[in-house]
Amino acid sequence: MSAALAPSISTPRRVRPPWALRGVGVVLAVAFAFPGLYVIWRNISTDADPIGLLGSSRTLDPLGRSLQLAVLVSVASAAIGTSLAWLTTRTDVPLRRLWRTILPLPLVFPTFIGAAAFIRTLNPGGLANDVLNGVGIDRTFELRGLFGAWLVLTLFTYPYVYLPVAARLQRLAGSLEESARVLGDTAGQTFRRVVLPQITSAVLAGTLLVFLYTISDFGAVQLMRYDTLTRAINTNYIVRPPVAFALSLLLLLVAVIVVVGERSVTRKMASSGSPRATRVVQYRLEAWRWPSLALVVVVALLAVGAPMVAMLDWASDGLLRATRNGRPLTIDADKVVEASWHTFESSVLAALVTVAAVLPIALLVGRYRSRAGSFSHAIVIGSFALPGILIALSLRFWALRSGFVGELFAGSKALLIFAYMVRFGSLAMGITLVAVQSVPDRFHDVGATLGASRLRRFATIDLPLMAPGLLAAVGLVLLSTMKELPISLLISPIGYQTLTTRIFNSFEESFVAEAGIMAVVLVVMSGVLSWFLILRRAEHR
Amino acid sequence: MTRSSSPIRLVVLALVVALCAAACGGGGETPEPLDGVAADIYGGECVGLEGDPVTIYSGRSENLMDPVLSAFECETGTEVAVRYESATNLALTLAEEGDRTDADVFLSNSPGPIGFLDQRNLLGEIDEDVLSLVDQQYRSDDDLWVGFSGRKRVAVYNIDSVDVDELPDSVFELTAPEWQDRVAIPGTNGSFQDWFTVFRQQEGDDVATKWLNDMVANGAKYYANNRSIVDAVGRGEIDLGLVNHYYNYQEAAAIGEDHRALNHDLAGDDIGSLLIITAATVIEGTSNVEGANELIGYLLSEPVQRYYTEETFEYPLAAGVQPAAILPALNASGTGTIDFDALGGGLEASLDIIEASGIANQ
Numbered sequence: 001m002s003a004a005l006a007p008s009i010s011t012p013r014r015v016r017p018p019w020a021l022r023g024v025g026v027v028l029a030v031a032f033a034f035p036g037l038y039v040i041w042r043n044i045s046t047d048a049d050p051i052g053l054l055g056s057s058r059t060l061d062p063l064g065r066s067l068q069l070a071v072l073v074s075v076a077s078a079a080i081g082t083s084l085a086w087l088t089t090r091t092d093v094p095l096r097r098l099w100r101t102i103l104p105l106p107l108v109f110p111t112f113i114g115a116a117a118f119i120r121t122l123n124p125g126g127l128a129n130d131v132l133n134g135v136g137i138d139r140t141f142e143l144r145g146l147f148g149a150w151l152v153l154t155l156f157t158y159p160y161v162y163l164p165v166a167a168r169l170q171r172l173a174g175s176l177e178e179s180a181r182v183l184g185d186t187a188g189q190t191f192r193r194v195v196l197p198q199i200t201s202a203v204l205a206g207t208l209l210v211f212l213y214t215i216s217d218f219g220a221v222q223l224m225r226y227d228t229l230t231r232a233i234n235t236n237y238i239v240r241p242p243v244a245f246a247l248s249l250l251l252l253l254v255a256v257i258v259v260v261g262e263r264s265v266t267r268k269m270a271s272s273g274s275p276r277a278t279r280v281v282q283y284r285l286e287a288w289r290w291p292s293l294a295l296v297v298v299v300a301l302l303a304v305g306a307p308m309v310a311m312l313d314w315a316s317d318g319l320l321r322a323t324r325n326g327r328p329l330t331i332d333a334d335k336v337v338e339a340s341w342h343t344f345e346s347s348v349l350a351a352l353v354t355v356a357a358v359l360p361i362a363l364l365v366g367r368y369r370s371r372a373g374s375f376s377h378a379i380v381i382g383s384f385a386l387p388g389i390l391i392a393l394s395l396r397f398w399a400l401r402s403g404f405v406g407e408l409f410a411g412s413k414a415l416l417i418f419a420y421m422v423r424f425g426s427l428a429m430g431i432t433l434v435a436v437q438s439v440p441d442r443f444h445d446v447g448a449t450l451g452a453s454r455l456r457r458f459a460t461i462d463l464p465l466m467a468p469g470l471l472a473a474v475g476l477v478l479l480s481t482m483k484e485l486p487i488s489l490l491i492s493p494i495g496y497q498t499l500t501t502r503i504f505n506s507f508e509e510s511f512v513a514e515a516g517i518m519a520v521v522l523v524v525m526s527g528v529l530s531w532f533l534i535l536r537r538a539e540h541r
Numbered sequence: 542m543t544r545s546s547s548p549i550r551l552v553v554l555a556l557v558v559a560l561c562a563a564a565c566g567g568g569g570e571t572p573e574p575l576d577g578v579a580a581d582i583y584g585g586e587c588v589g590l591e592g593d594p595v596t597i598y599s600g601r602s603e604n605l606m607d608p609v610l611s612a613f614e615c616e617t618g619t620e621v622a623v624r625y626e627s628a629t630n631l632a633l634t635l636a637e638e639g640d641r642t643d644a645d646v647f648l649s650n651s652p653g654p655i656g657f658l659d660q661r662n663l664l665g666e667i668d669e670d671v672l673s674l675v676d677q678q679y680r681s682d683d684d685l686w687v688g689f690s691g692r693k694r695v696a697v698y699n700i701d702s703v704d705v706d707e708l709p710d711s712v713f714e715l716t717a718p719e720w721q722d723r724v725a726i727p728g729t730n731g732s733f734q735d736w737f738t739v740f741r742q743q744e745g746d747d748v749a750t751k752w753l754n755d756m757v758a759n760g761a762k763y764y765a766n767n768r769s770i771v772d773a774v775g776r777g778e779i780d781l782g783l784v785n786h787y788y789n790y791q792e793a794a795a796i797g798e799d800h801r802a803l804n805h806d807l808a809g810d811d812i813g814s815l816l817i818i819t820a821a822t823v824i825e826g827t828s829n830v831e832g833a834n835e836l837i838g839y840l841l842s843e844p845v846q847r848y849y850t851e852e853t854f855e856y857p858l859a860a861g862v863q864p865a866a867i868l869p870a871l872n873a874s875g876t877g878t879i880d881f882d883a884l885g886g887g888l889e890a891s892l893d894i895i896e897a898s899g900i901a902n903q
Contacts, residue, residue, distance in 0.1 A: 058896055116769065125776025125801075142778065222765040227901045235729040235896075238629055238657040239888045318795055327794045328577060330604040389630055396637050411643070489626040490634055494596065494643070497603070497625075505602040505625050510768050510791030514604060 017368040018454070024360045029376035031357075031418070032425055035383050038394030039248050048242035050249045059232070063250065066228040069149055069221070070214040076154040077210040080299060081161025082203055086191070089169045091283045093292045099300065100166070101531045104159045106303040107479035108526040110500050111219030113507050113519055115152050117310035119143060119223060127309055148224035153214050155303035160213065160476070161206030164431040167472035168202040169195075171438060174281035187283050201266050201437070205430025208262045212255055212384040212426065230387055237389075248390055255385030259378050304523075311519040318513020331514045335502070340521060343498040344529075346413070346488075347481035350420035351474045357421050358428045358473075359436075366436035377429065384426035388486035395419045395491055411493050419491045420481050427480055428473040435469025436462075475533045479526055499525075575615050578852055579608040582844045588618035595621050595832040598635065598644045600628025600654065601819060605853050613839045619832050628654040629731060635824065636661055645827040646836055650819045652735045653888055655686050658822070665825040668834040674841040675859045679818055688818035689840040690849045691856035692785040693869070694736055695804040696813065697771055702780045708805045712783065712813035713752065715759070722760035725770045725782035728900040729892075732767060732785060732817060737895060738887040740812050746894075753898045763903040768792075775800040785817065786868070790854035806869040816856060816871065 017025075043050060053059045087093045088100050109117075121127045123142055143151065172195065180190040218230040229247060236244035285292050322329045361380060364373025383391070399406040399415060409415040439462050447457040463470075488501050499522045507515035575583060599606055603625050610621050624631070624644075632654035635642055647664075649655050658664050664685040672680050672687055679688035698708065709715055715724050727733045741749040762779055764770045770782035771789050775796070789804050807813035821840055823833045839845060846857040850865040857864060864871065895901075 061902075116772070119769075120772065120776075123773075123776065124778040129776075223769055225763055225765070225903075227763075231729065231901060235734075235892060237633055238653055238731075239734070239892045314795065317797060317799075321795070321797065330578075330607070389633070392630075393633060393637050396634055400638060400641050486626075486630065489624070490630065494622045494624050501625065502603065506604055508627065508766075508768065509602040509604060510771070510788045511602070511604045511795065512792065513795040 017364055017370050017373070021360055021364060021368075022370065022372055025364045025370070025372055025376050028357055028361055029372070029379050032376070032380045032383060032422055034398050034422060035386050035391045035394040036252060036379065038397050039245060039252055039386065039390060042245040043242075043249050046242040046245055048246035048249070050246035053243065053246050054250070059229075059247065059250070062227055062229045062232045063254075065146075065226065066215045066230070066251075067254070069146065069153070069226065069228060070211045072146075072150050073153045073157060073214045074207050074211045076150070077158040077161050078203055078207040080154065081158040081206060082165050082199070084158070084296060084299060085162050085165035085169055086195070087292050087296060089166050090281065091285050091292065093285060093289065093296060095293075099296050101527060102300050102304055103296075104163055104475060104479060104530050105523060105526060106156045107159045107476070108483050108523060109156060109307055109519075110483040110485060110503060111152075111156060111217060112223070112485075113311070113503055113515060114156060114307050115220040115223040116507070117307035117519075118152055120310035120313070121306045127313060128306075144225050146226055149221045149226040149228075152220045152224060153217060155299070156220065157210040157213055158299070158303070159479075160209040160427070161203060163472045163476050164202040164206045164434060164469070165199055167431060167468045168199050168434060168438075170468055172198055177281045181281075202431070202434045204262055204266055205434060208258065208381065209384065209427060209430060211258060212381070215251060215254060216385045216387050218387060233387060248386060251385050251387075252382065255382040256378060259381045263374065263378065308520070308523065311516045311523070314512045314516025315520050316516075318516060321513070329514055329517075330511060331502070331506070331517070335497075336499075336518060336521060339497050339499045339502050339518065340525060342496055343482055343500065343522065344525065346416060346420070346492075346498060347478050349413075349417050350424065350481040351478035353417050354421045354424050354477045355428045355432065355470055355473045358425050358432050359470075362429065362432040362436045366433050377433070380429050381426040383422065384424075388423060388484065389490075391423050392419065392486040392490040395422070395487075413493060413496070416487070416492050416496070419487045420477075420484065423484065423487055424477045424480050427476045431469050431473040431476065432466075435466035435473075438469065439465045471533055475530065478529060478533070482522060482526055575611060577608070578848065579611040579615075581852075582608060582612035582848050583616045585616065587615040590614065590620045591618050592620075593829045593832055595619060595645050595829055595836050596643045597621055597623045597646045597648060597836070598631040599623050599625050600631055600647070600649045600651075606648070608852075609840065609845050609848065612844070613836060617835060617839070619835060621836070632657050635663055639663070640826050642824060644824050645829045645833040647822045647824060648819070649822070650692075651731050651817065652820070653731045655820055655822060656888065659685060663825050665823040665827060665830070667821075667823050667837060671834050671838045671841070674838065679858045686820040686822045687837060687841070688820050688858050689837070690819045690846075690853075691816045691858055692787045692819065693806075693856065693871075694813055694815045694817065695784065695786040695789075695806055695869075696781055697774050697784050697789050697802050698781040698805050699774050699777050699779075700801050700803055702777055710808040711811040712807065713811075715761075715781075715783075716752065716755035718759075720759060720781070722762070723780040724756065724759075724761045725764045725773060725779045726756060726761050726900060727766050727770055727782075727784065728763040728903075729895060730766045733783075734888055734891050734895065735817060736812075736815055738891045739815060741891060741894075742887065743812060746890075750894050750898075753894065753900065757898050757900050757903060761900065761903060763900050771802060775802040777801060781805075783813065787854055790867070804869070818858070819855070 042048070084103055088096050088103065093099070119126065176194050177190050180194045185193065216230065218234055221228045222231060229251060233244050233247045233251070236247070318329060321327060358380060361373060361376045364370045365377045395415065395418070399410050409418070443461050444457055447461050452460070483500050485500055485504055488498050489504070492498070492501075499518050503515045503518045503522065506512075506518070574587060603623070606623065610623065614620055626634070628649040628651055631647065632649070635644060635647060635658060647658065655664070666684045667687055669684070672684055675687055680686065696709065707719065714720070737749065737753070740752075764773060764782070767784040767788045770779070770784050771792050773779050774782050775792055786804050789802055792802070793800050821837045823830065823837070827833055841859040843860040843862060846860045846862040849855045850857045850862060850868070854865065854868065856868065856871065
């Protein structure tokens with residue numbers, strides 16, 4: 001292949017990746033395959049019959065609803081996430097920096113309390129009801145079914161698109177856009193012809209996550225009373241385990257098909273060889289400034305404001321009641337501080353480890369187009385469609401069966417971080433891959449010509465160029481880990497409580513005041529971290 | 542872009558902080574003097590911790606268990622380690638861990654997970670002197686589980702949209718036209734499956750199936766769980782719901798007057814007023830049989846039973862403690878209880894009927 005000798009700018013080279021990188025990639029793929037292998041093994045060991053179940057309308061109907069919901073949520077999240085990313089990074093929409101801190105936050109709401117908070121605020125008799133009645137509007141609408149699930153999941157998942165696209169937009173060179181404008185394109189035409197093709201891979205990567213998250217979600221669809229496949233899986237766990245495992249396998253198959261499909265689309269697209277923006281074009285919205293602001297405000301109010309209203313209401317009611325002669329709270333400041341610290345510690349570690357772990361696979365796929373890399377990539381992303389409880393159970397299963405390694409890690413924080421990594425590698429994968437592809441080969445060639453070693457080139461050329469993408473990946477994993485539930489409950493060292501586990505414990509037994517207080521702490525904490533990760537970086541602008 | 546390396550520095554800094562914290566965190570625990578609710582359970586001096594700790598998998602939340610377990614540690618000197626999760630997920634975990642589990646005791650807030658573990662022979666026998674603390678009807682015939690508190694099935698209703706006169710005596714009245722589109726059922730929720738299984742055992746499959754199908758035809762609404770029904774009824778989104786009595790007291794205690802719902806007790810002999818037991822089990826093959834039994838015995842002691850009824854609004858099952866005054870009295874003729882032993886295999890048929898009724902799609 002002469003391609004290796006004559007490097008092109010835009011497509012991955014067909015050179016053999018270094019053996020060490022390939023080795024690391026394969027080892028990581030095995031680690032990420034644990035949940036999938038577990039589901040397959042359990043299908044075999046329980047004589048499950050996934051094919052037979054496909055013939056039943058009790059399987060097909062919920063599966064159809066899952067897919068329908070996932071497509072609708074994906075489309076909406078892609079549209080909202082992309083527009084918000086463009087507005088907050090490339091235009092003069094007012095209060096940009098505030099929005100950039102707030103807009104990723106819906107990621108941190110655990111769906112079981114987030115959806116319940118939506119219901120509490122917006123549904124009949126809820127908090128918005130009083131306001132509407134106050135201005136003479138008597139009708140309240142009821143969030144439920146397909147519409148309710150669609151709205152709540154869209155508002156919770158658009159950050160999966162928003163974060164990678166915003167990271168990409170901040171790195172697009174302005175020269176092409178400027179040329180387009182000089183040649184007479186309007187802002188809209190420039191966006192469509194110049195910007196969109198360059199961010200499509202980031203949009204698709206994010207949308208894929210939205211799709212997979214939606215088919216794996218249980219908390220929101222359950223509270224919105226929309227009967228999907230995860231509901232069927234959940235009711236079968238202890239009653240008919242083989243059915244639960246078979247349905248999970250179907251979920252996994254859907255995921256693999258979608259992941260491979262997405263990959264074959266994005267592979268055909270040329271990644272842009274314009275990594276480093278000397279100057280990012282900022283658009284003046286002119287007359288559109290205020291309508292644009294309205295869009296951002298509406299999304300922020302619905303996605304962050306509405307759940308927060310209910311959480312603050314629960315929290316304040318409980319606090320007031322406790323200070324007057326009412327029932328004392330069952331949590332104290334010590335417990336909240338301890339849980340907050342655990343949340344911070346585990347999510348920061350998980351985010352860094354996860355991004356470090358997917359980077360080698362992203363390099364294999366993005367730079368060398370290696371088959372092992374593509375395989376690992378599909379495994380990492382596909383497992384995101386599995387319900388979290390299955391990932392927790394699979395790691396329990398493997399930890400107990402892997403001899404001294406398992407013994408070493410059983411019940412340790414290391415196993416917990418490893419489990420988070422397996423769960424959320426998919427989140428980091430897409431953005432990391434886009435980041436890897438944004439480093440043009442010619443930079444390496446220059447580096448190599450100048451005699452820099454591979455590692456040195458990686459540290460001095462790749463890392464700085466990939467930094468915004470990697471940080472967005474860290475942010476995504478961080479916020480998602482902070483709300484993760486089944487793994488935090490089942491894999492953590494015994495007695496290691498995080499904010500989310502305490503929120504869950506309180507909320508499920510109707511200790512809504514305690515749950516509300518800790519949920520507010522969780523959101524504030526994630527806001528600070530989001531500001532730190534996403535906004536501080538932009539200050540040199 | 543002179544500061545292009547700053548994000549990397551930031552990441553390294555965070556890593557160092559987190560690793561150090563992970564390494565340096567933690568420390569030995571000393572028994573602290575009890576305060577708050579725990580001090581009501583045990584007011585004496587704490588004994589120094591000794592012996593093997595008891596590891597508990599608890600399907601009942603920390604809010605309910607923590608005061609009890611703190612009092613236990615203080616009074617007996619036996620340390621506890623607890624993993625809190627839903628009873629279902631803990632049962633699945635126990636099945637996966639098999640004889641390699643660390644758990645000595647499993648606490649469940651519903652019967653289903655206990656039947657699941659029983660079928661897999663994962664439950665060990667509880668000591669006779671612990672079992673005998675509760676009435677025959679609240680414990681296993683095979684000595685494999687013992688109830689330690691009860692939650693009663695009730696109809697929770699919205700006080701603004703339901704007239705006291707129209708409240709039903711029986712769940713069978715809810716299939717009538719006047720209740721069309723007004724009733725919530727926690728369809729596929731574990732506690733509903735347990736209840737429906739007993740319904741089938743007591744009234745027969747035909748009667749139970751017909752009732753559920755009639756409810757669906759009458760526009761009964763599906764909700765995820767007890768808590769979300771109590772919340773919806775309290776807001777007036779739906780008029781009445783079939784739930785455990787427990788949740789309404791908690792919501793009212795937390796939210797106050799804005800919560801517009803009350804529990805209604807169905808007739809004592811109606812299937813709709815069943816008492817559902819939360820139970821304790823010892824895990825088969827545990828290395829700490831003594832500690833496990835000591836703990837379960839403690840749950841059945843008088844101060845703990847009093848705590849369960851007065852602080853968490855449940856029905857006490859042992860030590861002659863009377864239900865808190867706020868709770869509806871248990872029927873003297875004996876409120877039906879769930880036969881956990883028959884439940885294991887029965888759940889599968891129940892789920893078939895429930896899924897076929899189409900309630901989950903209502």
